[in-house]
Amino acid sequence: MSYTESAAPANHLMETVLPVRPAVVDRGSGVRLKPGMVEDLIGSGTAKAMVISQRKALVTPRGLWFGDARTLWQDLSGAGAGAGAATAIYLGTTLVPSSLPEGTAVLLFTVPEPLAPGTSSVPEDAEWAGFREVAGRLDACDTALFIEASAISNWHATHTHCPQCGTPTHVEAGGWVRRCPADNSEHYPRTDPAIIVTxxxxxxxxxxxxxxxxxxxxxxxxxxxxxxxxxxEQAVVREIGEEVGVRVTACQYLGSQSWPFPASLMLGFTATTDDSVAKPDGVEVTRARWFSREELQAAVLSGEITISTRLSIARSLIEHWYGGVIEDLQP
Incomplete structure (x- = not known):
């Protein structure tokens, strides 16, 4: 099915877009190119570091745990994890005050096996947790750092060898490039675009x-x-047609959200259709239902249905259509 911008009048779509969230971390794409910059930061005594292992980070009841980078790296190296198994990656410098002061340089240390709380520099009240488990108690800066750290650590874990010749690659540019020593090819973190649509x-x-x-x-x-x-736009038309048998007449981009599980960028759209009957494909979508605003709010409050959490762009897109905040069923 083809997509044409003239398929539906522009006023069928809302003109507003989702709010733009300002950056809270300066990733320093130029700074991280300096050879030895990560080692310099570790030795500075001023940098902080978070730790990720198997897609989980060290957290405390207060939020993400950040250790002194120099002390933590020494402990990891002394435990045999730093020299060959652990990877140090530059995440950036904080632009806003949060659990860390503004202007703090932040590193990520990835380790293959979780460290036991209370060992090395890890406090006893720390625990390993995934992003979904703790996102509700993180501020904007910690959220951004966790998402960034999860995405880049996933890439490192799955791209250890050159895809052209199979040689183990070396980490460069503060952890944002892997270079093959055999053919000198450079390899960069990947992001997979996905559309998500109301x-x-x-x-x-x-x-x-x-x-x-x-x-x-x-x-x-x-x-x-x-x-x-x-x-x-073609992806919007194709996916909606495949999953629920509905023909999209027009669509408009509203905003995006990084979703690093493992490496997605969710690109949010709203779309219109002249169809009123949906036919789920029975594979990816097993049920589909139309809601008026009143019906959706009533169904959520009664517990008849649940919708996406406020952590996701899906909820933002739904509430964009709704025109306000949808009240959740209280436990």
Whole structure:
């Protein structure tokens, strides 16, 4: 199915977009090119470091745990993890005060096996947790650092060898480049674009869907990965057509969210359709349902359905269509 901008009048789409969230970390793309900059930061005595292992970070009841980079790296090296198994990556410098003072240089140390709390420099009240488990108690800066750290550590864990010749690669540029010593090729972190869409019918109702058991209660926006050679708009049309059999007449970009599980960038759209019947494909989408604003709020409050959490762009897209905050069922 082809996509044309003239398929539907522009006023069928909301003109506003999702709010732009300012950067809270300066990633220092120029600074990290300096040879030895990570080693210099570790030895400075002023840099802080977070630790990730197997997609989980060290956290405390107060939020992300940041240790003194020099002391922590010495402890890791002394335990046999620093020399060959641990990787040091430059995450950037904080631009706003948070759990760290503004202007703090932050490193990421990745280790293959989780350290036991109370050993080395790790406090006894620390624990290993994934982003979803602790995101609700993190401030904006810690959230950004966790997402960045998760994405780059995932890439390092899965791209240890040159894809051209199979030679183990060396880490450069503060952890943001891997170079093959055999053919000198450079390899950079990858990001996989995916579209995520609110579909609005001719009567203004919103189409939500879900996977898994047909009687499950969770509903969300529709989404899918962009394929090679596709534009974002073409991906919207294709995915919505494949998953729920609905023909998109127009779509508009609203905003994005990094979702590093393992390496996605969610590109949010709102789309219109003249169709009023949805036919789930039975594979990725097992149920689909149209909601008016009143029906959606009532279904959430009654516990009849659940929708995406406030951590996700899916919730932002749904509330963008809704025109305000959707109240959740209180436990």
């Amino acid at each position: 579909v609005v019918g001719p009567d203004g109702r919103l189409l939500l869907g879900g996977g898994g058991p047909a009687d499950a209660r969770n509903y969300s926006t529709l989404a899918g990965f962009v394929e090679p050679g596709e534009s974002l």
